[in-house]
Amino acid sequence: MTGWLIPLAIVAAVAIALLFAPIRKILRKALNLIPALALFIIGLAAYVLWRPVNWLVARVPFLASASDRFAAGVERIGTRKTGLPAGDRAAFARDLWPEERYPFLYQEVPEDIRRPLWEDGKLVGGQDIPWMADRHFSAGLTKAAAQSGLAAALIALLAQPLLLLAWKGFASQSATAAPVVLEQFPGEAPAYVSGWDVWQTVAADFTATLFGGAITILGLLAAWLLIAVGVGILVAIAAIEHWRREASAPYEVLSKDAHVRWPFRAEAREIARAGYVRQVAHATDYLADAPLFHLGKGTGTLRVRGDMAAPCKGQTLALDGESLFQHLLVFGGTGDGKTTAILKPLLRQVFAEPECGAYITDAKGVLWHDAEKIAAAAGRSGDVLRIGTGTGDLGVNITASLAPSHVAAVLRSVLAQVGGAQGDTFWPDMAANLMRHALTVGRAYAATPEGEAEASRVHPSSLWWAYQTVLDEKRLQSACDAIGRANKACLEAMEDARKASDQEALLRQIDRMGVLSASDVAASFSYVTTTWKDMAKDTKTGITANISQLMDGFAGATALRERFLCGQDADTASLDAPLNGKIALVTLNTMEDGLPARLVAILLKTVLYREARRREATLKKQGGSPQSKPCVVMMDEVQELATVDPASGLSDATFWNVARSTGVAGVFATQTVAALTQAMGKDAAENFMQQARSKIFLRSEDQATVSYACWLAGEFERNRVFGEGQWESLDQRELISGWSPFAPVDDDAPPPDAGGARFYFKAARGFLDSAAIGSATAKPTYAPDMRFVPEATDQATQLAALSAQQQAAWRQEDRDRQYRSEGNAMAPAMTPADFIAMGRWHAYAHIQRAGIARQDVVALSHEF
Template sequence: MKIKSIVGTLMPIKSMLASSIEEARVLATRWDVPQANREGLFDAGNGQMLPLSKDLQDRQSRYILTSPDSRGRQYRVAGRMLAEDLGSGSTSVATPLLFGVLGVFAMLTTVLPRGLGVITGALALATLLLIRTATAPRKGWTFTAALFGLLLPVLAASSSRSALISLICFLPSCLMPLMYAWSEQRKRAKRLAIQGRKAGGEDGSALTSHVAARKAQAIAAAKDDSPLLPMGTSMGELTHRGDGFAADGGLPISISLKDLSTHMIIFGETGSGKTSTQLRPKIAQLMRLRKLGYVIGLLIADGKGALAGEHAGMIDFKNLNPKRQVVSLYQGLSSSDIARQHEENNMPAAGSSSGSEKTWNGMTAACCRPAIYMLEALVKHGLHDSNGEPWKWSLLCHDRLGKLFLAGEDRLDEIKHYWEQIAQLEGGVIDGLLEEAYLYSTQTVQALAPETRGSILANWTLWFAPYLSHPDLMRWAAADTGESVEACLHGSAVGLDISGSLYGQHSANLVVKFLKARVTSEMQRRAGCAGGDWEKVDPTASHCYLCLDEFQDIVTQADIDLVPKARSLGGVYIVATQTIESLLQASKNENSTNAMLASFLSRVALRTSPKTAKWMQEGIGMGRVPHRESDSTMVDFVRSVAKAYSAPIWDEGHPMARMLASFRRKLGGTHFKDHRIEGGGKGVFGDRLANDLVLVREMKEEPILELSQFATLTAETGVALVDIRRGGVPRRDYVRVVAPMFSIPEDLLDPNYVVRDLDAEDAITRKAAMEAALASEAERVTAEEQLSITHDEENNQPLAALLDAIRNPEATEIQEEK
């Protein structure tokens, strides 16, 4: 035990190992972001320890400043670590021992018998080779070890019998381990002192500006008990740009349900996978949460009209299809909502129409508003049209009433008759919007020239014809009640399955806009609840996630106005579009569209347009990006060879081609001269092979996102730039997204799903009605035959004929004479 204690005192390997580990921890710890202990907890301040979410556990050190010590002091890593420490490691602590081993073998060579001395001599030579390897590329220590550690002691011991002289000759060999270790430490200290003095570029706020935000992010994420929705795996590209909010490579990227409430927009050109890797997985994740008991609603729609249909058959999902359900376009909408939606649906985007087109659209809108105000009064009082049919709160009745307005004097009396009934039921007073409608229908529009009314009527037809262009759509246009689209605001999952390929893309998009308006209108009405507490006013109300594909085709002004405030009203937009240009092109006001886009705080960009990449770059913002420099160069092999073959000695058409060709052998064919290798250099060959140290010359403020890198990385299918909110703080990087989803997952399939066909049901209803009518007619004929009265034995007249004879005796006498 004493020997072990003495050895431990002379060679404190355990303490040295512990000191080395602590030094490595100080140098390599990512101190600018929260770090978890072995229990997975981090210090949130004020003595509070919270769990650190796995997707926020960044560990890759920046190697700029050491982690704070007990006093909060930090030092430059450049003053405590060399680049080779991170690469191949520093000099091994065992290397100095080789010099001692060499001395031992040298001593044994002199004292052992000749036979054994040969063996120890061979071992000494082998140790010398190990020293050469361990101290490479420097040759000086090998030569010194051979001279003072082997040759001098052996020669002195063999040629001198004086013990003092032998001791003196062995003394350098004994001191060589200490000399080597001291020399290496001194050389390292010099390098660190110079390197650390010159590396002063880290003294800036760029290294610490994100520290508080990242800590707040970790605290918010720890307190967020909402489920996490996985998005993929980080590639660690932005962290190399010095971005404090970027994720390390290999970490999962997730967004919580709470963070998703700040809305998400997904960009990707056709075939990039925005639907299969983003929208469908999000829908599946939300539907699974519904199965777990989370009360959330979904509205699924698509500018192509395909997304909702792809999810038909999903459990607890209502897919609204014109062939299978009846839905009213106007149900739940106010007259102002309807007039505004018609106007928006038909007014062209900014800068895309001529002045005359705007004029005619404006005059049509001027007719649309009074017509819907009057229709509202007709429905309110239960009035009937000239055919005895009740007026309904439907698009079809709106279309009929508008055409009555534009028919001119031919239908003026009918319009006045309606107004007389309305006035009577309104207590003899027509004011406000009704007065405006009355004056327009009886005076303003009647004063227009017939040609003008005809042009407005033609434009009116263009406005309303798309909704009436197919029997299935006609059914919805004529309905005043039907399935509830607004059920998505009360915990249901609803899909708008209006196929653009079947009904025409324009018609399908207009129908989707109207049905979506029903949802946005009710959501906006939540703002009027007392204290803004819409959940208290309506206990059945829930948050609703609007999953909209090809958003540019179905976006409305209501969406643009609603997105910035939808979070407080329980609405969450998850939209996908191809490019930023497609949204701006569909916009009627570019400024308001930009304001809406700024409200999408979580953004995903797959392969898309340069302008969209530029928008993502601006959204990520500026950063202090390290600018690296080195003496490294690259060899352009192709251009080098091409230049060589363009020389005259390779010109076969040259007048002196044969003589020039003879120079090729002297030049060595296509031999290339590199000034870095052949002459001009003062260093030895080993120095020329030394690796260049890459230096960060400055931390320059510039965009964090490189557009060239974006184009290169997103060219690969399955790679996206993700810039989301996590704990209310940005979290971003290039991500390998989740596997594409092309069908409904097995766990979400409804085993009891049955496809309903309204056409078949209508056919059955019509057949039953016809059979009932025929049966009724047959019963009537039978009853008449039983009640027949006989005037003579030859002619049996039924009761109907007898009654005719009583009413028209003259006609009966004439018939009898004939």
């Protein structure tokens, strides 16, 4: 009756002890010692039996496939569950991240605009980073755990009989069995039994012994097998927990932004999310087939500094077709690589688009050499036409495409920029006005018999003819007289046509009268015959001096004058060619040929602007789109070529506001903001820079340029940290340590330390802490410092220990509060020091892409 009370009392005592946490913890540790000791013993045996066991497993098919069956069994267990444990990742993801809110998670996003799937230290949507640790619970891990468990089971199965034999060998048998006396009285002969009886007894005894031995052996084998299976399962669990802990450790360290940014930036994240959704929609919809023009590789600098739209390290920054039409402006000092690192690589990509035309011009007259080689490499030599004064170059009849008002606007702008009147616009205005009137008179004069006769040498509607008449009043008066005679003759011819009822002749004369007596001609005729003629001599001298400042240089530049200013059509090109897929290269060198070459280069681009506006009107009438025939206008040293007259609509101060609708994309390069401001004036320069929505800044020491770039980059919140093992953000952690929660994981690869006898010792140490598979949880920033908590031995020391624990908890709270509150401030994304430190072949880029600006310090690929 009392036999069963003792075990019952032991069970009751253990159950009561488990109700108390300290005792429960001690008991759990004590219980964990048993499997830990078993794992330690298995590890010792593995040093001897590891190779034989592996040899056996490799040659026995049943054992070789055991790990696969174990992994399949784990998978079958999962199929009886729902959601993520069952492997239904898609359904779980749609519950956690609804597709209507996060569509970019369910579609292919272009590589250059992909963003990391975290924000403010958490996963998109707010899931904690430690949750990602389970991605390492892979098929490879399960299979490796099964292999470790199988090896441990076989080692245990082999080790047990070996240990038994060893124990039997050491256990000595000191006594031998004494002979059995059947029956013998003193002085009498022994009694014998029959042989049959002996053999019958021996046989029965042997049979009983053999049966008992077999039962014993079978029992031992069953026990050994059961122990081996238990050891195998134990090792498999220990292996999974060991590898889970190793894989989870990096995920359990939270970055500071998860504490201080996530709770307080919901509205900013919502704006960023909505913008990104639209960007991806644009990039994958109507821009899906648009070409991408790569500019550089991101360094991840601005993402670390808080710009969540910035690219990651190594990610491409690129312009799409739409963004290219929002224009690109490049700043960079002499020799910093504007041409080799940006313009030439971009040209190579532009020329790879066969439908894309180009107009290339620069003040130094050298960019065309590179462009011609790049066009040849792209197989587009047949599309190239050179405009200049060299052999094989073509001229352009400038005034055939420009109205007198357009030419006058260019002259006025250039005169103001070269300081013809030391900042006073009176003289440039008067000079441009006189040239406008002279050109208007010249166009009417070209319709007279005298003008037609003169057109074979210098066309009366040309700029050079207008300049000559300004210098020679007799020539101007002669032209006016010829116009008067032509008007009179035209009126007489109209009267004769009416009388003769010759309708065709009448219409012809009416058209001619429209040229000779148009309102602008009448106004110009009146100006040159009265206002100019009666103007004070000193005023006239000042006006002609300003005109001569621009035009006199052409007297010695015969090729420039004859190809561009004389109004001749022989050996000329039309600047609608680059608007129709051709590549126009301006070879003029304003550094060598001076102001005349600069004026021609400015007039040429003004002609291009005019042709672009005409094409836009024509295509829109026909229902076409100018952007279907794009033209890239590339201007190096743009400050030397820019004009700012707002009245004409064809200056750089106004044209680029509407250039996108004409199908013209601008790529401009200059040295500094100061250079642009000096050439164009403050307001015009600011407007021009604003029209270029994408900008690249190479290394610069110009204060205005650096200040503008820093302003453009903006400010972002920084959450600086000061402790060891702490991180401001996941982006900072990835940049410095290379770790990312989304680093690639090979599902089939085993853990790095799988296999070998040493693993069992690692598993034994891990079992002392936990005998079950846990999950990753965020670690506190600071753990309580328990170094000064005394051991509790009596009531007094228990109170002291409690007080010390309280102080440790308060200290932890204070340090955590300090961690969260210090180091948080708005900081500029770019600083002046960055432009000095980033060196050559790097630049700060602010690039439009699918409706959102992306910015970073980028690494450039250069082409000498």
